[in-house]
Amino acid sequence: MEGETQVSSEVPVVTDDIDVAGLIKESFDAKSSGEADKPSVVERTREMLDAQEKLKELELELERVSAALKHSESENTRMKDDVLLAGEKLDEGGKKYGELEISHKKLQEQIMEAEEKFSAQLNTLQEALQAKETKHQELVEVKESFDGITLELENSRKKMQELEHELEVSSGEAKKFESCTKVVRMLNPRRRGPWSLKGCLRRQN
Known part of the structure; x- marks a missing residue:
C-alpha cells in the first residue's frame, strides 16, 4: 500500500567457496602473542565450518525474507488494484444511485398526479351517483304516486262496474x-x- 516502507529486495550474495587455509593464515598473522595463546588448527577449522553453516542459514533466511518481500509487494499491487476497482465500482454505484433517486422522484410525481386525477374522477362519480340516487328517489316517489292513482282507478272501475250492474238490474x-x-x-x-x-x-x- 501507499506510504508503506519499501524494503530493497537486493540481498548480498555470500559465496560458499571460503578459503579456509587463508582464513587460518590471516588469523595466525593477526596474533603476535605466544604459541600457547593461539587456537589449534582443528578448533579454527571447526569454527570456520560453523561459520559456513551459519552463513548458509543466513542465506536461506535472506532468501525466505526476499521471497516474503516479493510476495508482500505482489499483495500490495493486488490490493492497490482492488482499491482502484472498488473505487470505480463505488463511483458507478454513486451514479446509479443518483439515477435511481431521479427516477424515484419522477415516479413519486407520477403517483401524485395519478392520485389527484383519481380523486377528481372519484368526486365526479360520487356526484353523479348522488344525482342518480336523487333521481331514483324521485322516480320511486312518482311510481308510488302512480301506483296509488292506479289503485284508485281500479277501485273506481270496480265501483263503476257494480253501478253498471245495478243499473242493468x-x-x-x-x-x-x-x-x-x-x-x-x-186486461180487466x-x-x-x-x-x-x-x-x-x-x-x-
Whole structure:
C-alpha cells in the first residue's frame, strides 16, 4: 500500500567457496602473542565450518525474507488494484444511485398526479351517483304516486262496474214492470188471479 516502507529486495550474495587455509593464515598473522595463546588448527577449522553453516542459514533466511518481500509487494499491487476497482465500482454505484433517486422522484410525481386525477374522477362519480340516487328517489316517489292513482282507478272501475250492474238490474226490473203493467192494463184491471200485476212479475222472474 501507499506510504508503506519499501524494503530493497537486493540481498548480498555470500559465496560458499571460503578459503579456509587463508582464513587460518590471516588469523595466525593477526596474533603476535605466544604459541600457547593461539587456537589449534582443528578448533579454527571447526569454527570456520560453523561459520559456513551459519552463513548458509543466513542465506536461506535472506532468501525466505526476499521471497516474503516479493510476495508482500505482489499483495500490495493486488490490493492497490482492488482499491482502484472498488473505487470505480463505488463511483458507478454513486451514479446509479443518483439515477435511481431521479427516477424515484419522477415516479413519486407520477403517483401524485395519478392520485389527484383519481380523486377528481372519484368526486365526479360520487356526484353523479348522488344525482342518480336523487333521481331514483324521485322516480320511486312518482311510481308510488302512480301506483296509488292506479289503485284508485281500479277501485273506481270496480265501483263503476257494480253501478253498471245495478243499473242493468234496475233497468231489467223496470222493463219487466212496464211490460206487466201493459199486460194488466190490456186486461180487466179488476180481475184477480194469475193475470194480476204481482203474478205477472213473478212469472217473469
